[in-house]
Amino acid sequence: MKFQKKIIIVYMLFSIVVTVIFGSVYYALNVRQYKEREYTNISTVSNVKLQQMESLLSGMEGVITYFLSDVDILDALQEFAVLDADTYEEMYFHDASAAIRTKLSTYYLMDEYYRAIVFNENNNVISNTNYTGMAPAINASYENYPWKDKVSNKGGKDVLIGLHEDDWGNKKKPYVISVVKEIQGMQMGYIEIQQSKEHLDQMFADQEENITYLFVTKEGELLYSADEGVEVDGYLEQMEGDIQGVREIKNEAGQKVLCLKQESKTQDMILLTIANVNIGKSAAKASLPVSILLLVGLLGLSLGYVYLTSRQLTRPIRQLQRFMETTHLDNIEAEIPEKISNDEIESLYVAYKDVLERLNESMLKEKRMSLLQLQAQFDLLQAQVNPHFIYNVLNVISNRGVLSDDEVICDICKELAEMLRYATNTKDKYATVHDEIEYMESYLKLLKYRYDYKLSYEIDVDQGIQDRILPKIVLQQIVENAAVHGYRQSAEVIEISVTGHLGEHEWYIRVHDNGSGISKERLLGIMDSIESVRNKLTYDRSNVELEIGGMGLVNIYARLYMLYTESLIFKIESEELGGTDVIIGVKECGTDV
Template identity: 30%
Template sequence: MSFSKKLFLAYSLLIIFLAFIVGIAFYTYNLRVMEEDVVAKLNAVSDKVAQEVSSLLNQMDFIIDFLISNNDFVESTITLNALNRKNNSNLVYVNEAKKTIEGILYNYLIIRRFYRVSYFNKKGDFITSNFKSPFPQEDRVNQLINKTKWFTLSEKVQGNIIIPQYYDPWRDDKNVKVFSKVRFLGGYENGLGYIEVQMLYSNIENIFNDESLKNVKILMTADKNVFYARNISETEMKDYYKLLSKFTNVEIDFSSLDKNDNELIAIRYLPKQKIAIFLIFDRTLIERPLKISRNSVLLFGLLIIFISLFFIYFMTNQFTKPIRELKSKVDKININNLSQRIVLENTNDEIKALNKAFQNLLDRLNEAINKEMKYKLLQMKANLEALQAQVNPHFIYNILNIISHRGLLNKDKEICEICSSLASMLRYSTSASSRIATLKDEVEHVRNYLNLMKKRYEDKLEYFMEFQEEVLNQRVPKLILQPIVENSFAHGFENKTDKMKVWIKGYEKDNWWYVEVKDNGQGFDDEALINIKREIENIKRSFNYNEEIEGFEIGKIGLLNTYARMMIFYKNKFVFDIGNSNENGGAVVLLGGEIEVNREEGER
């Protein structure tokens, strides 16, 4: 896959991903905002409904409390239950008691606010505030008391009980739906009777017919009995009843909001009345208006994505055009046209920078190839010098073996040592297997050379070699030390009559290795130093400008050849210093390079 296609694909996936994330975030945010709004409204209407229901029931409790705290009412109920009605003289008191109770019940507030407030007992007495309704007969009153479970239940309960929706049993037509509170009056044998406060069931229905509850399912229970229900199945009721367990032993009004995957459930509990109100809102109703906006946003998002992808495709082609052009021209480059310049049109700064970096790479590669060729030439010259004018090394080794054998026959150990040192030197210098050696190898080669010089000059020559272990494993160009030491004998000791001394020291300092070669000869004269430094500058210029190195002839390997090979090997990160010693006037040559522990092996 091409770079432009990868770029287009990457940006396309990014745009689609961002659109997807923004869409999900937008939808989730709006859903959460709308749900919070529904929750707030649901809580508010739940509080309103609970307050209205509580107000109705508290009014009913107030009337009951009012009656049982009224002495006339209580005494009248006692009279009705205590007197023997078979005694005609007591009937006057019975009728008077009934009129007293009627007078109390025929109160304007009672008649205005309640459908019916009634007092009845097991004697068959029935007195009610609803004087428009006919009074039931005595036997019917007892019959209703015995067969209605609520009246029987009230005898077992201390206080008022709520009777949920039912049809008014005191009417013959039974077409008026009511709810009531009943209080059993105990304290006398079979009790003093019952107080029943009735309200029309339409009062409850009106509370829940609020416009804000149009899409809300409603359940109201009284002591876990259904009081009011709307749009709720029997199965759903069982699930909601399970939520009532959390209201056990609650002593103050309790509110809660439960959530599940499909519903928001606002719960209000009135512990005094044992009333639980559930307002259930279908969560899918929240999502319906969002689906329309979601679909609109989706279509708009797809349009934006399509336009974005088209724009990205166009721009990626434009941006990658210089890269394709650069690739085409790079493919045409080979070793024969490394110096050719690449010119790009209609490009941007980054591509120009890339082109410049590549051009610099080509220049460095071309320079490296030229330097490698020069280094091979220098190495070849070094090998030719070592071959001593193309003398066959095998012939020399054979001659040395013959001489060494004659030395053994004549019991002359020095001849053997000379032959061994010379053979080692020839073997090291003529070996073409590698152009790189370690300082340890170079030191051993110089030691063989100095041993030979010692045989020649005997006690007239002294040499001292001291190397730190840290520098012996450093890799260097082959044959860089022996030409420097040889220079002392060729020029430094030319007119020397007293003892000749050579010091060679290798050490490490500041993560660089150094080799110092010093003698007590006549040193460099000023003209020689000037000439050598001028030649060094010529070599630098030749390498920097890829010019042909002149002035090296086969058979004249020395300081300049060593400098040139050091320059190629270390790429200007080396030390090469020549001068005269302040102590004895002899020559001093200092070599050095940066220590590289992990220098790779191979051709340089």
């Protein structure tokens, strides 16, 4: 495929990607704005409807309070509670009944609410709706009243009764909601204020036909809905918990809707405001045409631009291509024969020349590295030859010891051979604590042959740290340092103890000797060297490995630090007359020790 066609295809794909990204961003912003508008609208109307219902219920509770605040009415209620009338007319025209009926039949109660009614355990009923069509049933039974248990023994608290058929209707039984209160004292009965669903439907009628209001008690019972058959359990389950703001849920038909849950601060109820709107589809209808138009426009402009500019870009690229195809090792320093008319391509040519120069330098370096690698391989082979020679010599000495019936010589050769085999194994740089202890113990046994009773040692290391990792020949170096430097000018018995413990957040090994100790000046010098090595290891590890050398405490610290870095525990505790302790260990779980 020609370069010009490639440019056209690449830029076309680029334009498609940019357009898709731009369209996605536009779509996301449009959806966000649409959601904000819908959320604000739902929140606003929900607040209004919640306040309307709170006002209605507060008014019904206020009517009950107003009714029971009258002393004469309370006296009448006491008489009414014990009234045992033989006929309904006798009960109806009794003085106590007349007083209660007069209070209930005020214009405000008659106009604002569907029914106000008082009843008691003697099945005495007084209502403010005794006219035709709304007269209460005179044979209502207190014992069979459906919500009696909800109201009784509530300490006179106002109780909300959700949407239900009017229990007192004689001919008409419309759906109503009620506020009921048990009148306290002397079993004076109950007072109920009703409001009809028809009135509520008018009050909560909304121009937004796609919004539904579900008023629910905090116990989960439906208080009011325009559709009395709605199932509220599914909505409550999806809106369970302390949910703030509008949330997208599914309605009874499985369609996505928006729902806002609000709890009343003054009444025992919750309002679920449900908006039957699919934000994703609405936003897509608004943004998709514009996105397509942007896509077509950008593609058209891009193709026209690419076609015009690709013709100018092709010529200098071909120049460079011909130059690159004719470049060989023998003409690597040649210059391009033609003047490149494009600054960017000329920069590419300059970069190509730089690559050729670096390639030439790399080839020279590779030759030098090959020589160094050959030398390293030779040194490694030489290092493997020397231990084998020493093993052979030790075997000769051991055989001579057997011939001379000297088991000590055999034991010395055995221990030394084990040490050489461990130390000259170049395959592994690291070993377990268990292997290190065995190697160190072989060294101590050899020292014992030399010093006899003047040397005593003790090794006590927890099993829990036997499988921890250390650089090879660390413990033996510390012990050797203690034996060689700690007793130079001392005739005392050499006592060396090696202990290891596993703590809650760390493990450590302590090597103690009873030697002459380290002077303060020498100890400061060692710590300064350790700090210097630590700083170098942090910034230039490879150079430090070449510079440290030796087998002293600084070398031990460096090898441990390269393995464990900041988790390393390394302490030197010494007094000039009290011996020396070298402590190495590792912090685990990121704790400070």
